[in-house]
Amino acid sequence: MEILDNLDKNNLHHAYLIEGTEEEIVPEIFKFMEILGIETSANPDFYHISVDSFKIEDARNLKSVEHEKSFSTGKKIFLISANNFLLEAQNTLLKIFEEPIENTHFFIIIPNTDTLLKTLVSRFYLIKTKTKLGDELKEAEKFMALPLKNRIDFIKELLVEPEKDAGIVLLDSTRSKALKFLNALETISQSKFLKNSSGLTLPGVPGGTHNYT
Structure with a gap:
């Protein structure tokens, strides 16, 4: 927009x-x-x-x-x-x-x-507006590919407050970066869900696979 x-x-x-x-x-x-x-x-x-x-x-x-x-x-x-x-x-x-x-x-x-x-x-x-998530999407993709332990380390690093000189305000603060990352993570998750469910068929639905025992 x-x-x-x-x-x-x-x-x-x-x-x-x-x-x-x-x-x-x-x-x-x-x-x-x-x-x-x-x-x-x-x-x-x-x-x-x-x-x-x-x-x-x-x-x-x-x-x-x-x-x-x-x-x-x-x-x-x-x-x-x-x-x-x-x-x-x-x-x-x-x-x-x-x-x-x-x-x-x-x-x-x-x-x-x-x-x-x-x-x-x-x-x-x-x-x-739609926030541009270039680098954040790459980070989210990397996060999704990590094992659990490494994901925890990734989050810890994300939450570290950057050092700043007195009197200087960092608009891209930890809160802001975390929010962007979560937005990117949600985008990636939705994309993967839609991709995985696009070919899904259910029993009782035309074209679905029926297994009876």
């Missing part, structure tokens, strides 16, 4: 919730900003927030900034990317989206919308 196909410059929704990865979606949003004639750099009315976990402090800051007067007569845009939103932050966001402010628009990106409160999701125009 193309992001731009779901965005209407003549009828812009107050808040969009987009399921997918930051690296795939953010460039599409930037393209849309160009279509709208909105600068994404050196523009005090364009906010790009990228964090691993969106916390209550982030939500409170967002609420405060949202109510500040715009520096121009145009739109105020908030582009937020996070791997997860903590419960307290979600409750604060609910209050923000209950009373939309004119010419203020939100684009929120998260890998899995199922981790959000249903009441919060209902406030958004929801867009679900």
Whole structure:
């Protein structure tokens, strides 16, 4: 699903919730900003927030900034990317989206919308994208071919938190990588199931094999 196909410059929704990865979606949003004639750099009315976990402090800051007067007569845009939103932050966001402010628009990106409160999701125009799983599919194939002991070692390695410098946020965190891997694993499993069941015949079904003893 193309992001731009779901965005209407003549009828812009107050808040969009987009399921997918930051690296795939953010460039599409930037393209849309160009279509709208909105600068994404050196523009005090364009906010790009990228964090691993969106916390209550982030939500409170967002609420405060949202109510500040715009520096121009145009739109105020908030582009937020996070791997997860903590419960307290979600409750604060609910209050923000209950009373939309004119010419203020939100684009929120998260890998899995199922981790959000249903009441919060209902406030958004929801867009679900198909995540590209190139390397993840290869890893899933490798995992499926491993014996049990090696699978356990594989999972342990997957769950190791990468080292990072202070002040640097890794959007491709352990949670994000694990989610991508599980999506790839599900894709591989479904593919194998469909392949194995395509020629399956059952007793009592025309063409089936009947064995009687």
